[in-house]
Amino acid sequence: MHHQSLSQQQQRPDGRFESAYVAGNSTAARPSWEGHLRLSLLTCPVTLWAATSEAETVRFNRINPETNNRISMVTVNAGTREEVERGDLVKGFQVAKNEYVLFTKEELDLVETESTKILDIEKFMLRSSIDRLYLDTPYHPVPSGKAGVEALAVIREAMRKQQMVAIGRLVLSQRERLCTIEVEEDALQMTTLRTEAEMRRSLTQDRRRKAKTVARPGQGDQSPRRRAGR
Template identity: 45%
Template sequence: MAPRANWKGFLRLSLVTCPVALYPATSESEKISFNQLNRQTGHRIKYLKVDADTGDEVPNEDIVKGYELDKGQYIEVSKEELEEVALESTRTIEIDEFVNKADIDPRYLIRPYYVRPDGKVGHDAFAVIRETIREMDVGTLLRYPYEVRDPKEYFDEIQDVKVTKDMLDLARHIVEQKAGNFEPDKFEDQYETALVDLINQKRAGKPITPKERPRGENVVDLMDALRKSVGGAAAETKAAKKPAKKAKKATAGQKEMLMPIAGKKPAKEAAAKKQAPGSTAEIRLA
């Protein structure tokens, strides 16, 4: 089943316009999710929308949005009024200028989308725009400046430490030893794997024993720690060049458990579907 478009409108480059649709390029539906239960009965917890003063349940048709002007004082805004605010310009991705991706602060990136023509009518125009900007088929929604917090709020109190050239050289050497190509299939969501293991153990009635947490240790000699890290990075690089071992087969209990946790796709398959062909272009919904 084809995914549902999050947004439909128009893509415009100067006088060239075509209808397009945006689709989310990532998904978290494969992740394990939990329900809240009543510990005493084992029943699911149900949330009701109630009036804060009367305690009475309020049906959806009677619920409107409101902006709080002052404590307890609101301005009501209806769905129809919000739709009227959505002017024609808000349905168009206007390409005003092209900037180098490296110039964009990562904090401004929100989430990636696939951009594709909506219907057969816009295929020609879309192809022209796409080829002109080197196969633009992934767009990234950007935040507005007021949504990004000032780093001074967090780093003003950080001491101005003078780092020696020897320390920087060692640190750079560690980075160079760990350098590689981005291959999404190599990464594993260890937390998700741990959750599956936890559920399997509980289902099998096995006792849950807490694992020892790593302890933070004070670094007495930073140079010594960097030197040891260089040796460790070299060992990791050497090990990485060896043929990868085959993954251990899941136990019968794990296979049985992974089936009911509906929709959990193999990591490689999910990663392959999330990979986007071509180069990335940053866009903003006008």
């Protein structure tokens, strides 16, 4: 996976501002997310661009050597071995062996997480208090328009004064995600966070984490509110 660095903001001929990273990468066809970054009462229109690329990954196709043609994957019923049209398929959740609860697209749409298009900064934490295992996918928040550049600069400087990492929340790809937001020179970098359920710790790591929690249950709470109350 190739990491894309974010350089200074530049203005396009149409008046919009974007990073040189975006302007200089033809593979960055569209942003991963568009909305507003919000810190208290201050909001800033931003787009999120992937900070990594898999464009240079070597990929292979399955070829029939006798004809030199690519093969087509066929959807087959696992029980009857009969071919099934993809358009006739629905999603199912397994509750027991060979037992599934089926859901139509309409039913899934009803429970789909609503995208508010808001990236909310909820609190600040010390960078050292965040386990590296939680860090998932990095993105570059890029301001939209001149007003966005000015607002983002205010948010960035407020974060720089805190000397801490912001913890935010947003809906990305129909899933609510927590993320870190930190200052990267004159820009920001956002990284989504994995959940505890996604962690696969070694036995030693798990024992140390549990021992630390039992011995020092309050340690690691470095929010500005706690610090101010000391």
